[in-house]
Amino acid sequence: MLSYAPISTVKKCLGFAFLNLVDDSNCEIKTMRNNFINYFIYNFSPWNAKNSRGIVFSGGSEANEASLYLSRTKTKNIVVASNLSHTSIANGCQKLKLKLISLDVNPRTFLVDEAQILKTILKYRSKISLIIITAGTTQLGSKEDIGYSKKLIALCQKYKIRIHVDGAYGAIVMRLINNYSKWLDEKSISSVTIDPHKFLGIMGCGLLLFRGKSISQNCPEAIYYQGKNTFWGTTRSSLAVAVGLEIIKNNKNYFQKQALTCLKKAKGIESTLGKQGINLINPVNSGIVPIKAKNQRHAKLLINLIGNKGFKLSPIAIKGKDYGIYGLRITVTPRPIFLNLSKKIIAGLCQAITQSFQSIKPRNP
Ligand SMILES: Cc1ncc(COP(=O)(O)O)c(C=O)c1O
Numbered sequence: 001m002l003s004y005a006p007i008s009t010v011k012k013c014l015g016f017a018f019l020n021l022v023d024d025s026n027c028e029i030k031t032m033r034n035n036f037i038n039y040f041i042y043n044f045s046p047w048n049a050k051n052s053r054g055i056v057f058s059g060g061s062e063a064n065e066a067s068l069y070l071s072r073t074k075t076k077n078i079v080v081a082s083n084l085s086h087t088s089i090a091n092g093c094q095k096l097k098l099k100l101i102s103l104d105v106n107p108r109t110f111l112v113d114e115a116q117i118l119k120t121i122l123k124y125r126s127k128i129s130l131i132i133i134t135a136g137t138t139q140l141g142s143k144e145d146i147g148y149s150k151k152l153i154a155l156c157q158k159y160k161i162r163i164h165v166d167g168a169y170g171a172i173v174m175r176l177i178n179n180y181s182k183w184l185d186e187k188s189i190s191s192v193t194i195d196p197h198k199f200l201g202i203m204g205c206g207l208l209l210f211r212g213k214s215i216s217q218n219c220p221e222a223i224y225y226q227g228k229n230t231f232w233g234t235t236r237s238s239l240a241v242a243v244g245l246e247i248i249k250n251n252k253n254y255f256q257k258q259a260l261t262c263l264k265k266a267k268g269i270e271s272t273l274g275k276q277g278i279n280l281i282n283p284v285n286s287g288i289v290p291i292k293a294k295n296q297r298h299a300k301l302l303i304n305l306i307g308n309k310g311f312k313l314s315p316i317a318i319k320g321k322d323y324g325i326y327g328l329r330i331t332v333t334p335r336p337i338f339l340n341l342s343k344k345i346i347a348g349l350c351q352a353i354t355q356s357f358q359s360i361k362p363r364n365p
Contacts, residue, residue, distance in 0.1 A: 056206075301360055
């Protein structure tokens with residue numbers, strides 16, 4: 001999901017890409033990272049900058065893995081998430097030898113039933129280190145996978161379970177359009193992943209933001225250069241952060257404009273496809289248009305046919321114990337292909353999808 005940064009801005013900041021072995025005392029980079037982190041805490045987190053911290057990573061997956069790493073303890077090695085959580089959660093748990101309990105979302109609401117999650121918490125209570133809430137799900141673009149619940153928050157507080165909100169996609173785009181997840185405003189959550197590179201236009205920049213200082217104190221010191229941030233490496237994302245700061249400085253309401261444009265285009269696609277009798281798995285709530293297929297084979301065929309017409313779409317596969325939901329998704333990003341060429345390209349895309357649906361003959365029973 002690449003987006004777009006003006007080439008002149010990238011050129012202007014290119015020097016930062018060559019600042020090798022930047023130690024934690026390099027004031028320019030340190031100040032830049034702090035300003036960047038504070039901007040996102042202020043605009044996109046539930047906390048104020050004074051009591052919160054952040055670490056810059058090369059993407060949302062790394063930030064998620066770091067949240068798993070930082071919250072585990074000797075006695076707490078269970079993580080609870082839903083089957084709509086991003087693959088980085090399962091990958092991170094595997095690498096860190098954490099036990100992942102993946103709860104199926106209800107296939108009608110696309111939310112984990114509240115009773116089910118409360119039951120799971122009560123069953124494993126003090127062994128759970130972290131619950132992952134996805135605010136802005138990757139596959140469906142739905143606002144969350146675990147509904148906001150005061151009862152859940154109370155249980156987490158009682159058993160000292162941290163709540164991590166994976167807002168890699170949703171924390172920026174969905175916060176700026178109405179109907180976003182209430183978890184993004186919940187001050188008691190411990191950490192949140194935000195992925196600026198999805199919207200800033202330069203790859204290599206995801207953030208892990210956390211409440212208070214306590215979590216960052218779990219970072220061991222690096223031996224070669226001192227500093228909490230150097231444990232994760234010293235030269236991370238300097239170019240992306242520099243470009244990001246330039247873009248933010250020079251474009252008022254940058255994210256808001258992008259979020260609204262993405263939503264508008266995605267709604268346009270939803271309406272065009274609807275008129276052709278093509279159904280979505282759930283209504284558009286962000287830049288993601290989740291198109292329904294009959295089964296996995298049907299989804300694969302459609303992706304191939306649409307790919308042959310020049311449009312590359314990603315598959316959707318939501319697997320539960322008792323169900324499988326399949327489809328394909330369009331993700332409208334701030335790329336020029338969507339923002340500038342818009343109408344013609346989008347009409348072509350909708351036509352390619354419609355023709356592909358029509359060209360697949362129903363199989364004989
Ligand atoms: C909810 C969510 N979490 C994590 C990620 C991973 O982010 P990245 O591709 O920057 O590693 C994504 C990517 O789409 C995502 O949607």
